[in-house]
Amino acid sequence: MNKYLSIYLLLLVLSWGLPQPVLAQSKLYATAAGQTSFFSETPAENISAVNKKTQALLNTTTGELAIRITMRDFDFPNKLMQEHFNENYVESDKYPTATFRGKVNQTIDYSQNGTYPVSATGQFTVHDVSQNRTLQGQLTIKDNTLTLSSDFDVALTDHKIDVPKIVFMKIAQVIQVKARYQLTPYTRP
Amino acid sequence: MHVLRIVPFLLIPLLSVAQDDLLGELESQAGPLTVPVEATFKSTRIINGHSVETMKRNHLDFRISHRFGRLNSGAYELFGLDQATLRLGFEYGLTDNLMVGVGRSSEQKAYDFFAKYRVLQQTTGARTVPVSVTLFGSTVVRTIRSFIPGEAQRSFQDKLSYTGQVLIARKFSERLSLQLSPTYLYRNQPELPADDRLLLAVGIGGRYKLSKRVSLNGEYFWTARDAGSTSLPYYNSMAVGVDIETGGHVFQLHFTNSLGMIEKQFIGETLGTWGKGDIHYGFNISRTFSLEKKSKQNPVGW
Numbered sequence: 001m002n003k004y005l006s007i008y009l010l011l012l013v014l015s016w017g018l019p020q021p022v023l024a025q026s027k028l029y030a031t032a033a034g035q036t037s038f039f040s041e042t043p044a045e046n047i048s049a050v051n052k053k054t055q056a057l058l059n060t061t062t063g064e065l066a067i068r069i070t071m072r073d074f075d076f077p078n079k080l081m082q083e084h085f086n087e088n089y090v091e092s093d094k095y096p097t098a099t100f101r102g103k104v105n106q107t108i109d110y111s112q113n114g115t116y117p118v119s120a121t122g123q124f125t126v127h128d129v130s131q132n133r134t135l136q137g138q139l140t141i142k143d144n145t146l147t148l149s150s151d152f153d154v155a156l157t158d159h160k161i162d163v164p165k166i167v168f169m170k171i172a173q174v175i176q177v178k179a180r181y182q183l184t185p186y187t188r189p
Numbered sequence: 190m191h192v193l194r195i196v197p198f199l200l201i202p203l204l205s206v207a208q209d210d211l212l213g214e215l216e217s218q219a220g221p222l223t224v225p226v227e228a229t230f231k232s233t234r235i236i237n238g239h240s241v242e243t244m245k246r247n248h249l250d251f252r253i254s255h256r257f258g259r260l261n262s263g264a265y266e267l268f269g270l271d272q273a274t275l276r277l278g279f280e281y282g283l284t285d286n287l288m289v290g291v292g293r294s295s296e297q298k299a300y301d302f303f304a305k306y307r308v309l310q311q312t313t314g315a316r317t318v319p320v321s322v323t324l325f326g327s328t329v330v331r332t333i334r335s336f337i338p339g340e341a342q343r344s345f346q347d348k349l350s351y352t353g354q355v356l357i358a359r360k361f362s363e364r365l366s367l368q369l370s371p372t373y374l375y376r377n378q379p380e381l382p383a384d385d386r387l388l389l390a391v392g393i394g395g396r397y398k399l400s401k402r403v404s405l406n407g408e409y410f411w412t413a414r415d416a417g418s419t420s421l422p423y424y425n426s427m428a429v430g431v432d433i434e435t436g437g438h439v440f441q442l443h444f445t446n447s448l449g450m451i452e453k454q455f456i457g458e459t460l461g462t463w464g465k466g467d468i469h470y471g472f473n474i475s476r477t478f479s480l481e482k483k484s485k486q487n488p489v490g491w
Contacts, residue, residue, distance in 0.1 A: 066211030079245035
């Protein structure tokens with residue numbers, strides 16, 4: 001038998017014997033308290049809302065990144081707007097979450113403290129309509145804490161979110177979004 | 190080679206790491222949620238009567254309500270539009286579940302003070318609650334000077350009346366919501382001597398959404414008057430209308446046989462009957478203001 005093949009098989013057997021959490025350890029970073037906020041600016045009215053319960057999970061080995069935003073957790077200063085946002089615009093009963101599933105494009109040494117410009121490419125889904133997006137942002141590493149931040153725009157038409165003509169003037173067609181996620185090491189339960 | 194046959198199985202642990210479903214993991218992390226069923230009705234009123242909805246904390250609702258004269262008053266009165274009865278109201282949410290309000294009706298020059306508290310919120314998901322329940326209580330003082338003979342002799346106490354309601358509603362679907370409103374109404378001095386001080390009633394109301402922003406509403410109050418009081422000129426209150434919501438405003442346009450817009454008047458003292466065309470056109474306009482501080486409005490420094 002080929003010597004290399006047997007070494008490979010031996011390694012596989014050994015790795016198989018290891019429990020999953022050991023394999024996964026220190027590769028995953030997560031938060032359940034990320035901040036996602038958005039802002040709509042028109043001459044008639046400025047509307048902003050913040051979600052402080054955004055979930056994010058990053059696999060630093062593969063660069064895979066997942067973000068999950070529960071729409072009902074967006075907090076508006078005006079609760080009537082919040083109700084309309086959930087009921088009429090994003091239809092939170094039917095489509096309760098917005099998600100991003102993608103990959104960080106840069107190869108980064110996550111053990112080095114520092115600030116890096118990063119981008120992630122993947123599927124961004126809002127209102128059950130997916131778009132392939134590359135989102136630009138910044139990654140700050142400090143003592144095993146990763147802070148991801150990104151500012152990007154979301155066009156309502158890209159996600160089939162209708163704004164009735166009567167309130168057309170009050171809601172911007174392109175919404176500015178800010179994301180701030182502080183991820184800490186995460187082990188699978 | 191025999192050994193190679195088991196290679197695919199040995200690869201399983203590596204594959205499972207490579208095909209990580211991070212999103213699925215986040216979903217299971219979040220677990221099953223209990224989701225409140227919101228927006229059972231668009232407004233704190235179905236038409237005349239209160240709905241289970243309350244104003245949220247620190248939100249002010251300014252309400253202007255009109256009822257015009259009777260449609261059957263003819264073209265000379267422009268089908269009632271020449272006469273208007275008005276109620277102005279300021280209604281405020283102390284907490285997300287408790288609201289208070291004050292209003293003034295031109296009918297009987299009556300001031301009404303009320304409080305409304307949501308005791309149960311309909312929910313779906315992990316924990317299911319089938320209905321929303323809200324308690325309503327109000328006191329009305331009528332201040333008109335010469336409403337009936339002998340008015341001058343009435344004491345302040347005599348001018349008071351009280352309403353208590355248990356509002357029970359269920360949003361059956363996105364479109365359909367129904368409400369039951371058992372009502373207790375007590376007048377220290379009824380408007381007509383033949384009337385009883387105590388009046389019990391049950392209201393039934395509902396809405397059906399025609400589109401995202403327009404709904405069809407209906408409401409009926411059945412009063413428990415005994416057969417001996419049939420000499421009274423009062424009828425049960427019935428109303429049909431539409432709600433139109435435009436951002437911060439809710440417009441409610443309707444037809445009703447009641448002129449008054451407070452419980453004492455529309456449940457207890459409705460003089461018109463649909464059968465004879467004693468129908469009033471009316472509207473409620475609700476404008477909601479958020480009184481949250483500016484600093485809270487810009488949580489990330491926009």
